[in-house]
Amino acid sequence: xxxxxxxxxxxxxxxxxxxxxxxxxxxxxxxxxxxxxxxxxxxxxxxxxxxxxxxxxxxxxxxxxxxxxxxxxxxxxxxxxxxxxxxxxxxxxxxxxxxxxxxxxxxxxxxxxxxxxxxxxxxxxxxx
Numbered sequence: 129x130x131x132x133x134x135x136x137x138x139x140x141x142x143x144x145x146x147x148x149x150x151x152x153x154x155x156x157x158x159x160x161x162x163x164x165x166x167x168x169x170x171x172x173x174x175x176x177x178x179x180x181x182x183x184x185x186x187x188x189x190x191x192x193x194x195x196x197x198x199x200x201x202x203x204x205x206x207x208x209x210x211x212x213x214x215x216x217x218x219x220x221x222x223x224x225x226x227x228x229x230x231x232x233x234x235x236x237x238x239x240x241x242x243x244x245x246x247x248x249x250x251x252x253x254x255x256x
Contacts, residue, residue, distance in 0.1 A: 157250055159193075159200045165243045166191040166202035172235035173204065177212075180229060182219040185212030 170189050178186035188210040194201035206216025222228020 154250065154254055155200065158247065159195060161243065161246045161250060162200045162202055163193070165239050166204050168239050169204045169235045172238065176230055177219060180219070182215050185215040185219060188213035188216065
């Protein structure tokens with residue numbers, strides 16, 4: 129009969145502590161990466177509108193920052209308080225009379241690999 133198995137987890141515990149320290153330090157850097165992604169998506173959506181029959185809404189797409197303790201987020205979309213912003217629903221979702229020609233997904237798909245790479249690079253550079 130075996131006396132049991134012993135596993136030294138001290139290095140794993142040290143790594144967990146480092147992850148905790150890194151996450152607090154990384155938040156501002158992650159915010160910059162997320163802001164750059166939001167800016168790229170905003171620019172793509174505005175360019176879509178500018179090249180469409182809804183060019184009057186070009187420039188109305190903005191982003192809002194949702195930063196709080198422990199989290200980072202950005203909301204990108206037409207600002208109804210800006211010139212042409214109220215056309216956003218029609219451009220992206222359409223009505224019974226038409227519209228719905230805007231593509232919300234394409235800018236997200238284009239940005240995703242850049243965003244993931246930037247986050248991966250940031251993590252690599254920040255961990256021991």
